[in-house]
Amino acid sequence: MADLIAQGPQDQQRWRRALPDAASGREILLGRADSDWNVPWDSMISRRHTRIKVHLDHQIEIIQNVHARNPVFYRGRQSPQFKLTVGEHFVIGETTFTVVNRPGASELPSSENVTQHAYDYTVLRRRHFRDANSRIEMLSRLPDLITSSETDEELLVRMTNVLLQATPAATAVAVVALEDDAATENRSRPRADRPVRILHYDSRGFEYDSAQVSARLARSAIENRESVLQVWSPHDAAQSGFTTNEGVDWAFCVPLRSVACRGWAIYVTGQSATHGHFDPRDQNATPPDALQDDLKFAELVGSMVANLRQTRRLERRQASMRQFFAPIVMDALANQDPAEVLRPREANLSVMFCDLRGFTQKSEEQSDHLLELLNQVSESLGVMTRAILDCGGVIGDFHGDAAMGFWGWPIAQSDNVVRAANASIQIRRQLTLLNEMGESESGHHFQHGIGIATGNAVAGQIGTIDQVKVTAFGPVVNLASRLEGLTKQFGVQTIIDEPTATSLMEMRRNDRGAIDGNRTDHGAIDGLESPIVTRRLARVRPAGLIQPVNIYELSLASESLKDGDLATYQRGLEAFIEGDWSVASEAFACIADRDRPSQRILGQMARQGQSPPAGWSGVLDLEKS
Structure with missing residues (x-):
């Protein structure tokens, strides 16, 4: 290289x-x-x-x-x-x-003429610099140099420059890393044989053959998590086993103790003008003070770099998590142990699935403009995710042109159904606005369907060793997905399950909280941004589920059926479930010209010959749409 x-x-x-x-x-x-x-x-x-x-x-x-x-x-x-x-x-x-x-890492055998000294970092930190003022002045400049480094490459360049300037006797400085077992093809390789990579190397001069890095020294320091200094006589350099350059007579390696720099170390080698009274061959002799000062300085630089890199890593992780977590969740992560906050556990959730309609058809129509179509889909998915986050939810997953979000974890939310309802309202309004803008620009024209279900589920960091994500799973998640699919069959935009509908209706704060058990007026629910209507659509058994469920439409009051039409639909639905299909047919026919769910049930009765089948229990068995 x-x-x-x-x-x-x-x-x-x-x-x-x-x-x-x-x-x-x-x-x-x-x-x-x-x-x-x-x-x-x-x-x-x-x-x-x-x-x-x-x-x-x-x-x-x-x-x-x-x-x-x-x-x-x-x-x-x-x-x-x-x-x-x-x-x-x-x-x-x-x-x-x-x-x-660029010099490589040498695997030459060690020599008996090398004196090795190992230092625990707590001991080094208690040691006083002989030239404390100059060292402190250089350390004070280091945070600005590091924090202004936009990339790891720039960080390593600046760090090695600082060490070369601060270590006059140094010939070369390198940042090395011990390859992780998982990164090597031969996972049965003994730990002592793991390769040493040179992440960055710098030398004081332009020598064609600079001193090589001792893989043995680096490996020893990293695995034992202690700084190691090796000194040898100049005439033993060629046989030292730790360098191939005769111009150096010492080397030390300082491990970076941080998960952000796992397996990294600082490697410095150089030549002393004289060892003074120090005999490198005397295993009991104390190394020169200058070398120990240089070692301590490298230890401090390494510690500072590791801590700052860890901080930047956490900042990047937090920034990426903001795409999936609402500010209220981020606050919890900041004040508690993230591992504890994100661990999987059972919670009462309101789960939402939101899907775009017409994507397959548009992809065929715009096969020559797929990037433009991708931008439209991304913009629509952005509407969904912003609504979920704005309403205090968590982005659980993406499924092609659909998004999944949930409320009630990692912080319990007593108003999770209200938050989910508000998110559905926001999505509906924003996607409608996009479609209106797209009509003049031949743009979006995407319809959408939303399903919301409430109940117990397991949420948290879920996955395998290879891939981990924050999501939720359980019957309520499957139900929310099925409800979203039913919006297409019933011709409505949002379908919710009975626990969600019941919670919304029970949250009324005054006598105007409900009309005929279906309508929720503005101000009736604390925190709800717009007046809504919930109406029972049918009792169904979605594909793949065993137990039947009551499903409800959630709509804006300004766009829903009038009160009289709502009462007519409910009268028809009760007759339909009880098996009195003549009464049901008469009721649904009154509003079918303006109500898609009425058309859906009328069609079902027509297919059955206007008579309920034998053993009728009032449940519609539905195929997956």
Whole structure:
């Protein structure tokens, strides 16, 4: 693997980055700002100056941007496009870019001439720096450097730069990682043989053969979770087993103790001007204070990086969870142990399924415009998810062009049915608005169906080792899905089960809470955003279910049948269930021209010859739509 080193006119104006693998096909944009790799110190470099491409023959191609102001020099000549190899360099402005090899991890055997010292981090932290002021000043700048790093690559570049500047005797600094057992193809490999990867490497000079990383030293420090320092005599360097460079005589490795940096470590190697009175071959001798100070500083840097990376990881996790959890849930996660909050447990839930109608037909009609169709579906799904979250629910899952949400977990909500009803109202209004806007733009035209059921279910982080998601399961979830499917058969937009309907009707706060046991007036339910009507549609046995259920329509009062028509429907439904189909037929016929559920039941009676079948129990057995 090859690296590119950028070196400006001042020592601190530098970085070293790994060039991409040729097989990836990735190109790097090099410039002063707004590029993949930025060189902010050189004003002669344009914001986007050159492209870098690695070829399969290991040559690196440099292509100057036509808008770049200043030339690129290669071998002393202006060259807008050229190829170079390891060991060569090019110049832009006052900055030299050199291609060098990245050292690997050596598995050479250890030597008896190496003295090894292990340090527990609690002991290191009690140690006082000899040059405390300069060390503290450098540590104080580290949080800003780290938090402004937008990527892990930039984080590692800045961390290694800080360590090189703070460790004058260091020749090279690397961030290494021990491969996890799950990441290796050979899972039976002994822990002691797990490969060591170099995540980032930087050296003080431009040596073609820089010191290699000792895989044995890194593995020992990471697995034992303790900092390890190894020192050897300069004349033993070639036989030390920990380096292939004769210019170094010590190395240490500091593990990063954080789940955000699992298996990571800082590896530093260098050369002391003199060991003073310290004899590296004396196993009982105390290492020089300077080396122990450098080790402690690396330990502090590693601890700070690990903690900040953990914080950023939690922030990203929280940001991603906001897509699925309402603010009230996020507050609970912030104040309690997330593992405890999210663990699966039984709860009383109101579960909603919302599905788009007409997607299959539109996908066939717009087969040449599938990306446009995808945008329309995504926008509609966004309406559903926003409504669920706005009403304090949890996004449980997506099923193609349908979304599932639920209320009552991880925090119990006494008004979960009201929240679910409000979400259905919001979805209905927003999708109607989208369709109205789409009529003039040949856009959406999606209808929708919503099913809501209330009851006990298990909710939480559910899944396998390979895939975990937050969702709910149980009979009430299956019922909500079936109710959503029944909206198409009955020609209504929202169907709820009996517990949901009963809860809504029992929540009335004054005498106007219900009309004829069906209508709920505005203000009757605390927290309900709009007046609604719930009417019993039928007693049915949905496909795949054993027990029959009473189903209800949930609609806006402004769009529902008038009171007299509601009473007529209920009179017809009672006669239908009791088997008096002549009375039922007469009642339904009165409102069938303006009521799809009446048409549905009239059609059912017509198919049965206007007489209930033998053994009629008042239950409609329905096929899955």
